[in-house]
Amino acid sequence: RGELRLRSGSVDPALADLRGALANAPADWPQVSRLTAELLVGEALLAQGSIADARAQVEQLERRLPGSVGARLLGARIALFEGRTGEASDALQQIEESMPGDARVQYLLVEALLRGGNVVRATE
Numbered sequence: 001r002g003e004l005r006l007r008s009g010s011v012d013p014a015l016a017d018l019r020g021a022l023a024n025a026p027a028d029w030p031q032v033s034r035l036t037a038e039l040l041v042g043e044a045l046l047a048q049g050s051i052a053d054a055r056a057q058v059e060q061l062e063r064r065l066p067g068s069v070g071a072r073l074l075g076a077r078i079a080l081f082e083g084r085t086g087e088a089s090d091a092l093q094q095i096e097e098s099m100p101g102d103a104r105v106q107y108l109l110v111e112a113l114l115r116g117g118n119v120v121r122a123t124e
Contacts (some may be wrong), residue, residue: 002037006044015044015110033063039070054078069095076108085116 002017025034038061045054054123056079061071076091092109099105113122 002044003040004043006040006047007114011044011047015048016044021112035065035068035070039074042071042074046074046081051078051082069098073105073108076112080108080112080115084113085112089116 002014002021005011005017006016017035022034022041025037032039038057042054042057042061045051045057058071058075058078059070062075065071071093072095076088076095079085079088079091089109089112092105092112096105096109098101102116110122113119
């Protein structure tokens, strides 16, 4: 339900649902479900404009699951939001190389390159 609320733009209720799901999750809840919920919390925090909290969420995920693509992608989106286009471009380039053909990553990379003024590389 939290993901659906987030996608429909109801950020605060989505955040409450996602945090509730994480707090009430059984010990045997699959790792991928927990990771997805934690990433969605970060997405909701970013959508809410709580950048410091979103960054803390990424750092927490990185400590628990170093190199997680989802955490790296969220970190790149935060860098892009904060105007750190070079950092975002570098991270997105690495992610794109590990996931060639992923349209979401490619579009974010193009956006980061354009914002950073690298039109030639973006068009390539």
